[in-house]
Amino acid sequence: MFAVAETTPTQQPSQIEIPFPKNWEALTELQLEHERLNNGWGISMSASTTAEYLTNPIVAAGGLATGSHFQWRSEKVSRLLQTLQSLLATFESKGVEIYPRIPVEGMNPIDLFVRFPKKTHLFISIRSKGDTEIVYNESREILYVKRKNKRLSEWQPNPLIELADYKSWLDKHRGLFGMSSKEAQKTPTARVLALWHPTQVEQHRDELYSELGAVKTLVIRRKGTAFVIQQEVLLGFVQAWLAIYD
Numbered sequence: 689m690f691a692v693a694e695t696t697p698t699q700q701p702s703q704i705e706i707p708f709p710k711n712w713e714a715l716t717e718l719q720l721e722h723e724r725l726n727n728g729w730g731i732s733m734s735a736s737t738t739a740e741y742l743t744n745p746i747v748a749a750g751g752l753a754t755g756s757h758f759q760w761r762s763e764k765v766s767r768l769l770q771t772l773q774s775l776l777a778t779f780e781s782k783g784v785e786i787y788p789r790i791p792v793e794g795m796n797p798i799d800l801f802v803r804f805p806k807k808t809h810l811f812i813s814i815r816s817k818g819d820t821e822i823v824y825n826e827s828r829e830i831l832y833v834k835r836k837n838k839r840l841s842e843w844q845p846n847p848l849i850e851l852a853d854y855k856s857w858l859d860k861h862r863g864l865f866g867m868s869s870k871e872a873q874k875t876p877t878a879r880v881l882a883l884w885h886p887t888q889v890e891q892h893r894d895e896l897y898s899e900l901g902a903v904k905t906l907v908i909r910r911k912g913t914a915f916v917i918q919q920e921v922l923l924g925f926v927q928a929w930l931a932i933y934d
Contacts, residue, residue, distance in 0.1 A: 706865055708787045711776060718769045718788065725762040767814050767884055768799060771922065775802065778923055782930065796845065798854050802926070803865070808933045809877045810926065811854045813847050814919065816884035822916070823890045829910050834890060851879035852911035878929050879914040882922050889916055901928025 709717055768788050775786055782804060790798040800812040823832040823840065831843040855877055858865075862872035883889060889906055898907045903925045906916040917925055 708790055708864075710785050710787045711780070714786065714788050715769070715772050715776065718765060718772065722762075722765050722769055725758070725765060763816070767816070767919075771800065771812075771814060771882075771919070774923055775800075775926065779804075779926065779930070782934070792854065792857050795850055795853060801854075801858070804930060804933070806871070807875070808930060809858075809875050810880055810929065811851050811877065812880045812882055812922070813851055814882050814884060815847055815887070817843070817887045819886045821888050821890040822883060824892060824896070824906070824908055824916075826896075847881050848908060848910040848914045851881065851914050855879065855912070876933055879912060880922070880925065881914055881916045882919045883916070884919045888918070900925060901931070903928055
């Protein structure tokens with residue numbers, strides 16, 4: 689697992705060499721991985737998201753990225769690729785910096801860290817649980833996955849807790865992005881859980897909803913505030929959020 693030490697910036701932001709690919713460089717990497725996965729090749733990725741080696745899953749010793757994991761990975765890369773393309777097409781002129789799949793020790797990677805320097809940040813987790821509904825239990829502060837047979841299962845690891853922990857991670861490792869302590873901790877930050885079709889949010893009581901621009905979002909206060917939306921309205925959400933600070 690790639691680990692990064694706690695750092696503080698010692699260079700000017702323009703001199704900082706950020707160790708994670710962003711924007712078009714990151715898009716190119718995702719496109720390459722997507723093509724190789726579609727061609728039936730398993731990819732062993734380093735923590736920096738660069739492919740270390742490729743292997744045919746049929747002949748791989750022990751089996752790399754085969755079966756359900758192979759399908760999951762292919763779908764995950766496709767979702768990230770589509771979302772990154774849309775965000776870049778819409779917000780590149782605004783100076784956006786988008787970093788996909790940032791490794792965080794002990795947790796799932798950050799799907800997308802979206803940075804509008806000196807304005808606002810967004811942590812975006814893209815998730816799909818198939819043809820299910822997501823239910824938030826207010827008293828227990830837990831997310832559940834409800835399947836067609838009405839059976840509930842707790843969503844683990846809880847993506848709301850992960851989103852909060854991502855923010856804490858950024859505060860500690862701000863130097864990797866050339867940020868001062870003030871910028872990392874004081875910049876308005878949105879934590880967004882974007883659900884990919886066919887996964888839907890079950891209808892909750894009206895008091896849990898808020899409107900941001902034309903987007904109606906479920907607002908959950910769990911270790912901070914998180915917004916739960918459908919992936920289809922993600923662009924509208926980011927536009928409305930940015931408009932507050934632009």
